[in-house]
Amino acid sequence: xxxxxxxxxxxxxxxxxxKYSLLVLREVFFGVRRFNDxxxxxxxxxxxxxxxxxxxxxxxxxxxxxxxxxxxxxxxRPTEAGRELRGxxxxxxxxxxxxxxxxxxxxxxxxxxxxxxxxxxxxTCGGDVSSDSMTPRFQAEGWEAAGQVSG
Amino acid sequence: xxxxxxxxxxxxxxxxxxKYSLLVLREVFFGVRRFNDxxxxxxxxxxxxxxxxxxxxxxxxxxxxxxxxxxxxxxxRPTEAGRELRGxxxxxxxxxxxxxxxxxxxxxxxxxxxxxxxxxxxxTCGGDVSSDSMTPRFQAEGWEAAGQVSG
DNA sequence: CCTGCAGAGTTTGAAAAGCCAACCCACTCT
DNA sequence: AGAGTGGGTTGGCTTTTCAAACTCTGCAGG
Numbered sequence: 001x002x003x004x005x006x007x008x009x010x011x012x013x014x015x016x017x018x019k020y021s022l023l024v025l026r027e028v029f030f031g032v033r034r035f036n037d038x039x040x041x042x043x044x045x046x047x048x049x050x051x052x053x054x055x056x057x058x059x060x061x062x063x064x065x066x067x068x069x070x071x072x073x074x075x076x077r078p079t080e081a082g083r084e085l086r087g088x089x090x091x092x093x094x095x096x097x098x099x100x101x102x103x104x105x106x107x108x109x110x111x112x113x114x115x116x117x118x119x120x121x122x123x124t125c126g127g128d129v130s131s132d133s134m135t136p137r138f139q140a141e142g143w144e145a146a147g148q149v150s151g
Numbered sequence: 152x153x154x155x156x157x158x159x160x161x162x163x164x165x166x167x168x169x170k171y172s173l174l175v176l177r178e179v180f181f182g183v184r185r186f187n188d189x190x191x192x193x194x195x196x197x198x199x200x201x202x203x204x205x206x207x208x209x210x211x212x213x214x215x216x217x218x219x220x221x222x223x224x225x226x227x228r229p230t231e232a233g234r235e236l237r238g239x240x241x242x243x244x245x246x247x248x249x250x251x252x253x254x255x256x257x258x259x260x261x262x263x264x265x266x267x268x269x270x271x272x273x274x275t276c277g278g279d280v281s282s283d284s285m286t287p288r289f290q291a292e293g294w295e296a297a298g299q300v301s302g
Numbered sequence: 303c304c305t306g307c308a309g310a311g312t313t314t315g316a317a318a319a320g321c322c323a324a325c326c327c328a329c330t331c332t
Numbered sequence: 333a334g335a336g337t338g339g340g341t342t343g344g345c346t347t348t349t350c351a352a353a354c355t356c357t358g359c360a361g362g
Binding site for chain 2: 348349350351356357358
């Protein structure tokens with residue numbers, strides 16, 4: 001068996017898993033729309049940024065629309081699918097704040113008044129995801145977990 | 152200003168943002184502990200996998216413990232910090248299931264009985280994260296959002 | 303003892319991707 | 333006219349990635 005495990009995590013990473021891609025999304029969520037601003041805020045080489053933007057547009061995560069006709073200039077905005085990646089970013093942010101940073105460089109205030117910290121729950125019941133609350137059901141043959149889902 | 156925006160997302164990505172790193176984590180959550188199994192399930196070149204495992208161990212996300220003394224063999228397990236990355240994986244999984252896959256190759260059954268779908272909420276109040284429910288407060292000078300937080 | 307096999311890497315050399323600086327084009331502003 | 337801005341593209345160099353082969357340690361069978 002030489003093909004990798006079929007998996008939506010891997011599929012998603014093939015869209016947003018390249019270097020800088022998620023940082024582009026971060027900038028877009030901050031309302032940054034233009035090439036030069038992104039390049040500066042992210043610290044990415046301009047040619048690489050060009051490639052990432054194109055990839056994200058092709059993947060349907062961003063869309064480019066002209067904001068100036070002559071000279072022709074585009075700005076980049078998230079699509080509905082792109083907007084739905086907000087949770088990924090917030091989850092990464094929370095992990096870094098917790099395990100890496102002494103003092104988070106950026107805090108969000110949630111509408112409830114508290115400093116926002118992301119938490120992942122079951123969309124149906126709202127319950128926690130603990131290690132033993134989830135049972136995997138593999139749809140493809142030959143890809144069971146080794147042992148139980150754990151960690 | 153030539154330094155990139157200070158940000159826990161970027162910091163987190165410097166730990167788990169390299170190619171294959173999150174797939175290593177995925178395997179670890181499935182209970183896969185050994186080098187050869189990971190290489191096969193992920194489809195990663197062996198030298199790259201070696202580098203990623205070492206990086207993740209140094210970063211305190213995985214720990215290696217011997218499971219055989221002669222020949223000396225190690226297995227890789229998540230640390231507490233590594234376990235806390237589960238939410239990142241589940242959020243990526245959900246996005247891929249929703250926007251990429253026709254039929255998800257893997258489904259988890261949550262303890263509530265439903266097929267699990269991840270959702271990100273405010274840890275304090277349990278409320279949704281909509282675009283306008285969060286107000287950024289920048290701790291470092293000069294890094295405001297351009298326009299409001301949006302998307 | 304000799305042969306074969308498994309597990310976990312390490313080495314090798316070519317192909318791909320990343321990086322940086324410089325350049326270009328189409329305007330606008332002074 | 334000259335300088336500045338925005339959004340790239342180009343060329344040349346460095347770093348990663350990749351696949352295959354190789355290493356090393358021990359076990360198992362004949």
